[in-house]
Amino acid sequence: MQNFLDDNFLLHNDIAEDLFHNYAKSQPIIDYHNHLSPQEVAENKKFENLTQAWLYGDHYKWRAMRANGIDEHYITGQASDKEKFLKWAETVPYTVRNPLYHWTHLELQRYFGITELLSPKTAENIYEQASAQLQAETHSTRDLLQQMNVKVICTTDDPIDSLIHHQTFAQEQSSFQMFPAFRPDKAMQTEQPQVFNTYIDKLAEVSNREISDFQTYLDALKARHDFFATQGCCVSDHGLSHLYADDYTEDEVAQIFQKIRKQELITTEECNKFKSAMLVYFAEWDHEKGWVQQYHVGAFRNTNSRKFNELGADTGWDSIGDFKQGEALVRFLDRLDKENKLAKTILYNLNAVDNDLFAAMTGNFNDGSVVGKIQFGSAWWFHDQLDGMTKQINALSNIGLISRFIGMLTDSRSFLSFPRHEYFRRLLCNIFAEDIQKGLIPNDIPWIGSMIADICYHNAKNYFPFNDSAV
Incomplete structure (x- = not known):
C-alpha cells in the first residue's frame, strides 16, 4: 500500500516514477493563464497569515465550506482571519476525494514543509507555523513563485x-x-x-x-x-x-x-x-x-x-x-x-x-x-x-x-x-x-x-x- 502524498504519489509503477522524477519534475513552469494580482507581484507582498494567502478570493474553498454547513460569516464575512482558517480546517477532512484535499496537503508540503494532515486538531499549529513562514524573506509573492521554478x-x-x-x-x-x-x-x-x-x-x-x-x-x-x-x-x-x-x-x-x-x-x-x-x-x-x-x-x-x-x-x-x-x-x-x-x-x-x-x-x-x-x-x-x-x-x-x-x-x-x-x-x-x-x-x-x-x-x-x- 502506498503512503498518502509520498514521493511517488499518483505514480503507480516503476516506469511512472522514472518518467516523473527524471523527465517531468524539474521542468520549469510557464503559467500562461492565471488571475494573480500584478500589484502583489510588483510589490513583492508578504501575506500577514495563511488565511490571506490561501482563502482570500478562493471560491473553490468557499464552495466546499458552504457545502459543509459553514456560515458565510466565516467565509466572506467579518470573522477574523484565524477564525476563517479554523473553519476551513474543520472542512478539510470532509473534502476527501475532492481535489481540494490533495491540493491542500500538496501546498502545505511544498511551500511550508508541513506533512501533518489539516484538521481541527492540527489547525492551530499549522496556522501559526505557516503564517510565521509567510513573514520570512523566503515567502514573499515572488519567492513563492521562484520556489516552484516559475x-x-x-x-x-x-x-x-x-x-x-x-x-x-x-x-x-x-x-x-x-x-x-x-x-x-x-x-x-x-x-x-x-x-x-x-x-x-x-x-x-x-x-x-x-x-x-x-x-x-x-x-x-x-x-x-x-x-x-x-x-x-x-x-x-x-x-x-x-x-x-x-x-x-x-x-x-x-x-x-x-x-x-x-x-x-x-x-x-x-x-x-x-x-x-x-x-x-x-x-x-x-x-x-x-x-x-x-x-x-x-x-x-x-x-x-x-x-x-x-x-x-x-x-x-x-x-x-x-x-x-x-x-x-x-x-x-x-x-x-x-x-x-x-x-x-x-x-x-x-x-x-x-x-x-x-x-x-x-x-x-x-x-x-x-x-x-x-x-x-x-x-x-x-x-x-x-x-x-x-x-x-x-x-x-x-x-x-x-x-x-x-x-x-x-x-x-x-x-x-x-x-x-x-x-x-x-x-x-x-x-x-x-x-x-x-x-x-x-x-x-x-x-x-x-x-x-x-x-x-x-x-x-x-x-x-x-x-x-x-x-
Whole structure:
C-alpha cells in the first residue's frame, strides 16, 4: 500500500516514477493563464497569515465550506482571519476525494514543509507555523513563485487597466517574467446598457480620446490593444458561455452601438450580433500581432441571483453549463481561417460531454503552418482534477496529438496554487507509464520521457511568442 502524498504519489509503477522524477519534475513552469494580482507581484507582498494567502478570493474553498454547513460569516464575512482558517480546517477532512484535499496537503508540503494532515486538531499549529513562514524573506509573492521554478506568468487584465504594476515589475531583475493578457469581456457585455456605458466612458478616459460612435469605440479599444503589446502582452483571453458567430453588417453593429449609448435596451439578437462582431475584431488584432488567443467557454455564471446580488461575481455561484458549442465554433474559426486571420488559438471546454467535440475541432483548423496551432486547452475549472484531466488527455490523445499539447496552467488567484502543475505532471506520467506497461506504446523511456518534458514545458516555450529572455 502506498503512503498518502509520498514521493511517488499518483505514480503507480516503476516506469511512472522514472518518467516523473527524471523527465517531468524539474521542468520549469510557464503559467500562461492565471488571475494573480500584478500589484502583489510588483510589490513583492508578504501575506500577514495563511488565511490571506490561501482563502482570500478562493471560491473553490468557499464552495466546499458552504457545502459543509459553514456560515458565510466565516467565509466572506467579518470573522477574523484565524477564525476563517479554523473553519476551513474543520472542512478539510470532509473534502476527501475532492481535489481540494490533495491540493491542500500538496501546498502545505511544498511551500511550508508541513506533512501533518489539516484538521481541527492540527489547525492551530499549522496556522501559526505557516503564517510565521509567510513573514520570512523566503515567502514573499515572488519567492513563492521562484520556489516552484516559475519562468513566466500571464495575468488577466482588462483593456482599461493601466498595467502600472507590470511596468514597475519589468524594470526589476527577477528569475521570472510577468506579462499581461488582454481580457476584453467587459467591452462586449451589452446586456446592461447603463453598466456598459460607464465602461465605455472609462475606456474613453483611459485611451484619451472621444468615443462618439462605433468606429471611435473600436479605435479606442485598438489603442489599448496596441498599448498592451508595448508592455510585452502577446496573449488574449475571453471568458464566454459559448462563441458568438451570428451574421452581421457593419451598419447593424453601428446602429446597435448607438442604441446602447442612448441607454436603450437591445434585443437578444442584437446583443449576439454585437458580440459576434467584437470577437472578430479582437481576433483579427491578435492575428495581426502574432498573439495567442484563448477562449474559455461553457461556464454558467452567477446562477444564484440572491447570493450574487449579496456578494457579487466570482464568489462561488458559477457552474458547468450545457450550451451548444459546435456550430458557433465552426462558424467563428472558419470565418477567420477563410480570411487568413486565424491566430494561434487555445480552446478550453468546461463540459466534459463536449471533450471529443473540442478535440476534433482543433484538427479542423490545424493547417500545418504551425506546430499545434489550434490547441485543446487543459482541463479547466471544475475539471482540473484527476478524472477531468484524464478525460481531457484521453480525448486529445485519441483525436489529436497529445505530444504537441502545451500542458497545464493554474487559472488561479492564489500564489500557493502552483503545485497543480506537479499534480498534472504526476498524472500525465502515470497515464503514459500504464500504457507502456500494457504494451500499448513502446517501452522507450528516453523518447517518451522527452515527450513528457515537451508537454510539461518545451511545447509552451515554443508556442508562445515571449521574448527569449523570458524562457
